[in-house]
Amino acid sequence: MSSQVSAQSAIKTGARRSRRLGDLWVALAFLLPSAVGFVVFYLWPTIRGFYLSLTDYSLLGDAQFLGFDNFQRLFNDPLFWNSLRVTLLYVVINIGLQTVVALALAVLLHRLTQSVTIRGLVLLPYLVANVVVALVWFWMLDYQLGIVNQLIDWIGLGRIPFFGSETWAIPTIAMINVWRHMGYTALLIFAGLQMIPKYVYEASALDGASEWRTFWRVTLPLLRPIMALVLVLSVIGSFQIFDTIAVTTAGGPVDSTRVIYFYIFELAFERFDFGYAAAISVVLFLILGGVAMAQLKMLRAGDSDLS
The missing domain is CATH 1.10.3720.10 (MetI-like)
Incomplete structure (x- = not known):
């Protein structure tokens, strides 16, 4: 009898886990467009902006790394x-x-x-x-x-x-x-x-x-x-x-x-x-x-x- 109760409990636990996993995938599917938009239009431009702040870049050539020279120039501008x-x-x-x-x-x-x-x-x-x-x-x-x-x-x-x-x-x-x-x-x-x-x-x-x-x-x-x-x-x-x-x-x-x-x-x-x-x-x-x-x-x- 106890084995049957344990088996039923294990089945219910597995069903709950699979239901939670299914809800998780549904939630991720709804979040994916927003997450992609955030990465493409916010996170990546922010990271690239921090990188460009350390360079000399003018669209006409490759970026040249300057370190903190731009920030030193800023304080004297x-x-x-x-x-x-x-x-x-x-x-x-x-x-x-x-x-x-x-x-x-x-x-x-x-x-x-x-x-x-x-x-x-x-x-x-x-x-x-x-x-x-x-x-x-x-x-x-x-x-x-x-x-x-x-x-x-x-x-x-x-x-x-x-x-x-x-x-x-x-x-x-x-x-x-x-x-x-x-x-x-x-x-x-x-x-x-x-x-x-x-x-x-x-x-x-x-x-x-x-x-x-x-x-x-x-x-x-x-x-x-x-x-x-x-x-x-x-x-x-x-x-x-x-x-x-x-x-x-x-x-x-x-x-x-x-x-x-x-x-x-x-x-x-x-x-x-x-x-x-x-x-x-x-x-x-x-x-x-x-x-x-x-x-x-x-x-x-x-x-x-x-x-």
Whole structure:
């Protein structure tokens, strides 16, 4: 009798193992396209980029190994430091405005309306291609023919060279991208607001807290995980600004909008200095990795005040 029980147990164990093995092969089959895409379009280019950063490569001949010469050149390159400074200025303006506007928009959506139509309208600018948005604003803000400057002139103020001034160029580009991305960022924050239980607000109201006090003492602390995600994504995306500048200022005037991505593009595809461009890309990769880790650590993204 015991032998029959053992045999049945062995049969069941074998069946479970074969079923698990079958599920494993099915899972691998579904993962294979993504894995191939990751290796071809992300992993291999990253490895090759690290290799090219140690070489002198210009598409016209074989790569010559230089070691860390490109990185030594980078530290003595005033254009690199200028591009990094300009990029940081853009990031500060873009993130500051975008976060504040998106947070206010998300709170209004959460408190005043649950309409799917309004959410769609808020998201609409994000669905338009960035190049199209940049060109439309470029025409609207044109010094001579732009409707914005015509309105400014009509009310008696002096016209503003939005894209032609070293002072105005980066803030203008930041405002354009805030307008495009604020709806998407607001919907991410809105999703976080919906996860906050209603009884928390009911308890705050019973304690006599005002709306403003509730926002600062209840809403913002409970939004910390989603705000950490939003800030990390926004900062990384801001460092990657390229297309708006490429179709408007092209790095001018006087290098005032030559952000680091545009400088890398110029080095690689206009000067064909791929090795040096790859070295700057590696430095940018390390900067973004450090910034993302620091943000997640400081904002305690893995913790929630609800637990």
